[in-house]
Amino acid sequence: MGKGKLMKYELDVSNRLKNLMQLAAPITVADIEASIKRFVLNNREVETYADSTGYDLIYDGERYPPKAIFGLALSSILDEQIHSYHFTGGLGSECFKVLTRLNFEIVSKVGRPIKELGLTPESKFPKETRKTKRPMIIGDIPGIREGHYFKDRKEMMPSSFHRVWTSGIDGNGKQGTAAIVLSGGYSDDADYGDEIVYTGAGGNKEGKQVGDQTWLQPGNAGLLTSMDQGLAVRVIRGHQHKSPYSPKSGYSYAGLYRVVDAWQEVGNEGFRICRYRLVYSDENPDRIPSDNTNLEYLKKTNERRAGSILRLVRDTKISKSIKKLYAHQCQVCGTAIRTKNGFYSEGAHIKPLGRPHDGDDSVDNLLCLCPNHHVMFDKGMFSVDDDFTFLGDAEGRLIVHPNHHINLENFKYHRSSHGYD
Ligand SMILES: [Zn+2]
DSSP states (O other): OOTTOOOSSOBOTTSOBSSHHHHHTTOOHHHHHHHHHHHHHTTTOBTTBOOOSSEEEEETTEEEOHHHHHHHHHHHHHTSOOOGGGSOOSTTOHHHHHHHHTTOEEEETTSOBHHHHTOOTTTTSOHHHHOOOOOOOOSOOTTOOTTOEESSGGGGTTTTSSOOSSOSEEEETTTEEEEEEEOSOOTTOEEOSSEEEEEOSSSEETTEEOSOOOTTSHHHHHHHHHHHHTOEEEEEEETTSOSTTSOSSSEEEEEEEEEEEEEEEEOTTSSEEEEEEEEEOOOOTTOOOSOHHHHHHHHHHHHTOBTTBOOOOOOOHHHHHHHHHTTTOOTTTOOOEEETTEEEOEEEESSOSSTTTOOOOSGGGEEEEOHHHHHHHHTTSEEEOTTSBEEESOOSBOOOOTTOOOOHHHHHHHHHHTTOO
C-alpha cells in the first residue's frame, strides 16, 4: 500500500488530501465515464469504498456510488491509489462539486435531484446521516508512520486508524483486528516493548474487572482471527498506559505487531480474562529495538517465524529426542505421517515457551504430535487430564511411552489456559 513511492499529493493531519479541488481540476467527463466502466468491470467494488449511503450518481439510467467513481478517476489521473478516507463525499463536498460541475446528475437515494432538494449544503443534514461507516484497514495506513503522534482518540478516526472511541480493540471475528490501544484500562497488561501481553475486552468497568471475559466478544474474537490468519495489528500506546514506551501525553503509534498466542487465565482481580501475546512484526527496517534485553528476545522470536503463519515449530535436540521416542507417532491419534524423506511429526510444548508462560523447553513439557493435533492442542481445542484422558475435541487417552515423564503441572497450566479447569 503506497510504500516507498513518492506521493504526488500531500495529506493533512487527518490523512485527508490537501488541495483536492486543484488535484481534481484535470478530471474530464471522459475520466468519469472510464471510471464507471472500470467500476462495473470490477464487480462494483472498490477497495476501501463502501456502497453509497445517501446519494447516487446517475449515468445511462444506472446508479453508481459518486464517491467511489470520483475516487477511481482521481486515482487514475494521479496514478496513485486514492482511498475513501482521503477525502469526503456527500452534499457540499468537493467531490460532489466536481461531479456536478461536469454535469453529472447526482440524486438522493429517495430519487430527488440535489437541485430540487433545496438545501444549502450540509446545513439541513444532521451529522449522523452524513456519516458513513468507515472501512476497516488492516496493516499500515499511508502517511502514518511508526511513532506517529495523535493528540487524542478522535484524531485516529478519519483515517480509519482506530475507528472506535469506546473500545481498545478495533476488530471483529469476521475481519480480524485492525488496531488496539493500550490505555491503562487493564491492570494485567504487560509491555516489554517488542513484546506485549494484552488483555482482551469485556467485564471491565472504569478500569476494574467486574466479570469474566469471553472469546465471543467481538474485539476478542477479532484478535483470534488476526492470529489465525497472520494479520498485522496496529498497536497504539496511550499516555495512561504504564510503560516506559508510552508517550507523556496523547497517543503514539508503536507499529505493526502480530498476535502469536491467545489463552485465558484468572486475572489480578479474580475474573477470567482473555490474554494475547503480540510481538513486533519487524516491518520497519529503520526501527531501533526498545532495549538490549528485548533485542535478544526478538532474535529468539524471529527464529520461530515461518512466513505469515506464526505457529511455532521448533526442532531442537529435545524435540528430536521426543520424536525419536515415539517414532513420529502422534500421541493423540497414533498416526505417523510418511514424507519423501522419512516420517514427520512436531514437538508440541504443553506450557508455551516465551513470556508470560515461560514453559520449559524440556522433555517433560513436550508432546510428539501430528500437525493437526498440534494446532488443535495449541489452540486449546482439547486438553489432557492428569490421568491422560482427553478433554474437549479429542476422545480417549494420550499415548504415553513408559520412558516419557510428563510434568503434570504443565497439563494443569494448559487446562486453565483454555477453560478446562
Ligand atoms: Zn494426531
